[in-house]
Amino acid sequence: MNKERLVLIGNGMAGMYTIEEILKQEPDRFEITVFGKEPHPNYNRILLSSVLQGDSELKDIVLNDYDWYKEHNITLYTGDEVTRIDTNNKQVESAGGIVCAYDHLIVATGSNPFMPPIPGSDKEGVISFRDIKDTETMIEASKKYEKAAVIGGGLLGLEAARGLLNLNMETEVIHLQDQLMERQLDPNASKMLKRELENQGMRFHMEKQTEQIFGRKRAQGLHFKDGESLYADLVVIAVGIRPNIGLAENSGLKTNRAIIVNDFLETSAPDVYAVGECAEHNGIAYGLVAPLYEQGKILAERLVSKEPAGTGYQGSLTSTKLKVSGVDVFSAGEFGEADDLKSVLVHDDFDGVYKKVNIRDNKVVGAVLFGDTTDSPKLLNLINKKEDISEVGKGIILPSESNAPMESPVVDMANEETICGCNGVCKGEIVSAINEKGLTSVNEVKQHTNASRSCGGCKPLVSDLLNATLGDGAAVNEVEPLCGCTDLSHEQVIEEIKAKQLSHTREVMNVLGWKEPEGCSKCRPALNYYLSVSKPEEYEDDYASRFINERVHANIQNDGTYSVVPRMYGGVTNSDQLRKIADVAEKYEVPLLKLTGGQRIDLLGVNKEDLPAIWGDLDMPSGHAYGKSIRTVKTCVGEDFCRFGTQDSIGMGMTIERKYERLNTPHKVKMAVSACPRNCAESGIKDIGIVGLEGHWEMYVGGNGGVDLRGGELLGKMNSDDELLDAISAFLQYYRESAHYLERTSHWIERVGLDHVKAVVLEDEEERANLIERMEVSLEHKGEDPWKELTYNEKKKQELFEQRKVELV
Numbered sequence: 001m002n003k004e005r006l007v008l009i010g011n012g013m014a015g016m017y018t019i020e021e022i023l024k025q026e027p028d029r030f031e032i033t034v035f036g037k038e039p040h041p042n043y044n045r046i047l048l049s050s051v052l053q054g055d056s057e058l059k060d061i062v063l064n065d066y067d068w069y070k071e072h073n074i075t076l077y078t079g080d081e082v083t084r085i086d087t088n089n090k091q092v093e094s095a096g097g098i099v100c101a102y103d104h105l106i107v108a109t110g111s112n113p114f115m116p117p118i119p120g121s122d123k124e125g126v127i128s129f130r131d132i133k134d135t136e137t138m139i140e141a142s143k144k145y146e147k148a149a150v151i152g153g154g155l156l157g158l159e160a161a162r163g164l165l166n167l168n169m170e171t172e173v174i175h176l177q178d179q180l181m182e183r184q185l186d187p188n189a190s191k192m193l194k195r196e197l198e199n200q201g202m203r204f205h206m207e208k209q210t211e212q213i214f215g216r217k218r219a220q221g222l223h224f225k226d227g228e229s230l231y232a233d234l235v236v237i238a239v240g241i242r243p244n245i246g247l248a249e250n251s252g253l254k255t256n257r258a259i260i261v262n263d264f265l266e267t268s269a270p271d272v273y274a275v276g277e278c279a280e281h282n283g284i285a286y287g288l289v290a291p292l293y294e295q296g297k298i299l300a301e302r303l304v305s306k307e308p309a310g311t312g313y314q315g316s317l318t319s320t321k322l323k324v325s326g327v328d329v330f331s332a333g334e335f336g337e338a339d340d341l342k343s344v345l346v347h348d349d350f351d352g353v354y355k356k357v358n359i360r361d362n363k364v365v366g367a368v369l370f371g372d373t374t375d376s377p378k379l380l381n382l383i384n385k386k387e388d389i390s391e392v393g394k395g396i397i398l399p400s401e402s403n404a405p406m407e408s409p410v411v412d413m414a415n416e417e418t419i420c421g422c423n424g425v426c427k428g429e430i431v432s433a434i435n436e437k438g439l440t441s442v443n444e445v446k447q448h449t450n451a452s453r454s455c456g457g458c459k460p461l462v463s464d465l466l467n468a469t470l471g472d473g474a475a476v477n478e479v480e481p482l483c484g485c486t487d488l489s490h491e492q493v494i495e496e497i498k499a500k501q502l503s504h505t506r507e508v509m510n511v512l513g514w515k516e517p518e519g520c521s522k523c524r525p526a527l528n529y530y531l532s533v534s535k536p537e538e539y540e541d542d543y544a545s546r547f548i549n550e551r552v553h554a555n556i557q558n559d560g561t562y563s564v565v566p567r568m569y570g571g572v573t574n575s576d577q578l579r580k581i582a583d584v585a586e587k588y589e590v591p592l593l594k595l596t597g598g599q600r601i602d603l604l605g606v607n608k609e610d611l612p613a614i615w616g617d618l619d620m621p622s623g624h625a626y627g628k629s630i631r632t633v634k635t636c637v638g639e640d641f642c643r644f645g646t647q648d649s650i651g652m653g654m655t656i657e658r659k660y661e662r663l664n665t666p667h668k669v670k671m672a673v674s675a676c677p678r679n680c681a682e683s684g685i686k687d688i689g690i691v692g693l694e695g696h697w698e699m700y701v702g703g704n705g706g707v708d709l710r711g712g713e714l715l716g717k718m719n720s721d722d723e724l725l726d727a728i729s730a731f732l733q734y735y736r737e738s739a740h741y742l743e744r745t746s747h748w749i750e751r752v753g754l755d756h757v758k759a760v761v762l763e764d765e766e767e768r769a770n771l772i773e774r775m776e777v778s779l780e781h782k783g784e785d786p787w788k789e790l791t792y793n794e795k796k797k798q799e800l801f802e803q804r805k806v807e808l809v
């Protein structure tokens with residue numbers, strides 16, 4: 001018997017999900033042909049953000065490889081666009097000249113990025129972010145160019161911007177509204193998100209309308225309507241999407257914003273269905289995979305059973321998470337304000353946590369979470385179930401806010417509650433698969449249930465569920481790789497560097513079998529750092545692997561200029577230094593001189609090309625205000641001037657700063673010395689905070705005064721200056737050797753535990769002595785001041801400061 005001919009136009013996420021669902025139910029029923037405009041098999045578009053951010057490689061995001069199509073007897077035409085649907089003769093025609101008849105046709109052509117009519121948007125270097133080609137273009141551009149502008153501060157724009165930052169590009173986001181992600185977040189969450197992203201190095205231009213993209217052949221920057229401009233040699237436009245319906249319209253299918261479908265995804269033409277972003281159901285065209293997969297499931301049932309099954313598709317509740325590491329944001333349902341809505345609110349600026357749950361008629365209808373999204377599965381289920389919550393307390397709405405000890409939210413979830421929103425997989429399904437198929441890892445759960453196959457946001461829940469189902473210790477702990485270029489963890493890489501005596505980033509990548517020979521923006525700076533600690537005697541800085549601020553030894557500002565902070569040991573200066581700073585400020589027309597929180601003078605608004613000359617004129621050491629290194633040692637006036645002073649805090653601060661300046665560390669290290677517990681130098685919120693008392697010093701560690709406000713914890717009491725310096729050496733060296741690159745002391749201590757750190761750096765005499773000895777070797781080899789070097793090293797100066805000027809002319 002001849003098989004029914006099923007043709008799919010659009011080899012993307014929604015269409016292929018539908019095919020997979022059909023194959024699960026009726027593997028042999030249809031003769032399937034798939035047309036895809038892109039020259040690739042079906043891949044996970046969602047994970048393009050991870051590829052750009054350096055967490056995955058393109059080959060890892062393929063969902064169905066070419067062999068899969070062969071194994072399932074599917075005829076696949078890639079790189080071939082369908083140009084016509086002949087609904088009368090029931091056939092499609094492709095640009096490649098193929099004419100293919102169908103009994104059933106699925107249109108799943110997705111969306112196109114919306115390109116606003118900005119003059120100059122046809123220039124080289126102006127792209128959208130939608131597919132593999134765009135991602136490759138950005139990665140390539142980052143190797144040649146330094147400055148990127150992203151137009152659009154929505155989900156896509158912010159994920160693109162984070163990726164470009166990871167690719168070492170200076171990245172500015174231009175947003176039309178006064179609030180980022182205004183379609184998903186309320187003003188409070190949006191403000192906290194902006195602050196966090198600014199801390200990560202993103203710069204924002206809010207309420208800006210781009211009037212023109214200027215440049216000759218290639219984009220060189222943007223002019224805004226308010227008369228301001230900025231330079232950029234890569235412009236990424238991410239201002240929304242438009243359903244791709246040209247083909248459907250030309251072929252006579254009924255369309256509105258997208259192709260109009262009924263509850264069974266049927267279009268206006270017989271035997272023609274539409275699914276995914278190109279379909280419009282009840283006036284809504286969705287732009288997230290969870291609803292598209294729900295549609296795909298219904299359509300598969302419809303095609304397999306012939307007769308409409310159940311009530312069909314009834315629309316979807318959407319929820320979003322931003323895929324930017326270090327930022328936890330969740331939003332679902334009605335998150336805004338309305339007269340008939342009541343809210344449960346938690347707002348803690350100190351911990352950077354914000355939660356708002358909207359309730360109407362005793363039912364949870366929407367939520368926004370920032371900083372702590374552990375309650376998101378619970379809330380999503382409450383919104384979905386529309387249960388009356390009048391009988392339950394806040395503990396049910398926001399379990400993490402109740403006083404009960406926090407267990408994973410999966411423990412209390414009912415079997416029918418959803419764990420993986422993208423793929424619609426509930427707890428019961430995963431538990432059955434774990435028990436019946438003997439699954440022990442997240443990866444196995446993914447293969448058998450699809451949970452965590454898309455955005456990956458549910459991985460922690462799946463992992464908790466594995467632990468809860470198998471009991472402690474039975475789940476296989478998959479190591480978190482350093483980045484997508486390797487399967488090795490930070491610890492394993494450090495071990496291998498030591499064991500194999502590796503000494504250069506390229507050597508590490510070669511010897512340890514890096515999947516991507518050039519590495520990525522995540523691993524290269526980390527490797528460069530690990531090598532510097534492992535072999536200080538032989539280490540040669542691979543400065544091309546450093547982040548932009550560290551390459552040019554200055555902090556880039558939001559207008560593309562730089563800030564210059566000279567070192568002033570212990571926050572002490574003199575008339576000679578002040579005179580030089582004043583002269584430089586006048587000569588180079590520095591727009592702003594500002595005292596920093598770390599007791600230094602910041603020259604702000606300096607042009608990049610003036611940096612080496614300014615450093616030469618200042619003739620002061622770099623304050624390393626831009627580096628993953630020892631920053632400032634802040635001091636109080638101490639015993640010489642203050643009537644409460646018990647110790648020479650200034651003297652000790654200067655000694656410490658002179659000793660450890662220019663030392664590479666996993667992240668920035670800030671220190672302070674106060675001469676009594678009144679703590680005027682704020683020693684309680686520093687990575688290392690020293691407090692003087694009569695006859696001894698107290699040393700606090702792991703403090704942080706930034707977004708993650710954290711009080712330092714007492715490491716110990718030191719009875720002399722030498723004992724204090726030894727303790728600082730041992731502590732710093734242990735942090736340098738065992739923290740992950742980009743891990744602040746606060747997070748490191750939380751991970752390894754203060755008791756453990758105390759045991760190693762204070763209690764174990766031998767280990768302590770070894771750490772101090774290794775620190776001394778590092779101090780001997782920390783190299784000369786980078787500003788000084790750049791005043792005479794012409795080759796390096798030209799590479800860093802002059803080639804760029806030529807490119808821009």
Ligand SMILES: Cc1cc2nc3c(=O)[nH]c(=O)nc-3n(C[C@H](O)[C@H](O)[C@H](O)COP(=O)(O)OP(=O)(O)OC[C@H]3O[C@@H](n4cnc5c(N)ncnc54)[C@H](O)[C@@H]3O)c2cc1C
Binds near residue numbers: 037
């Ligand atoms: C960078 C990025 C990150 C994202 N992150 C998330 C996320 O975290 N969570 C989430 O839920 N969603 C996310 N999305 C959105 C999600 O990827 C889309 O909603 C989803 O891919 C849409 O699926 P689709 O099948 O409708 O369209 P697509 O996946 O775009 O597939 C459509 C395919 O059809 C092809 N095509 C079009 N016309 C023709 C033709 N005439 N002939 C042949 N082929 C044709 C296209 O080339 C394309 O390959 C993200 C999107 C991007 C770009």
Ligand SMILES: NC(=O)c1ccc[n+]([C@@H]2O[C@H](COP(=O)([O-])OP(=O)(O)OC[C@H]3O[C@@H](n4cnc5c(N)ncnc54)[C@H](O)[C@@H]3O)[C@@H](O)[C@H]2O)c1
Binds near residue numbers: 175183208320322
């Ligand atoms: N994590 C995720 O779930 C995720 C990630 C990426 C993409 N996506 C999906 O991909 C699609 C595209 O995402 P998107 O962010 O482009 O769409 P979007 O519509 O969500 O956001 C576009 C943003 O651009 C702004 N904007 C519009 N015109 C502008 C202009 N001229 N200048 C500056 N800003 C302007 C808007 O105010 C809006 O905030 C969406 O469907 C989105 O849901 C989802």
Ligand code: SF4
Binds near residue numbers: 642675680681
């Ligand atoms: S910390 Fe104590 S000693 Fe130092 S300035 Fe303040 S009060 Fe004086």
Ligand code: FES
Binds near residue numbers: 457
């Ligand atoms: S929630 Fe996105 S993959 Fe599970």
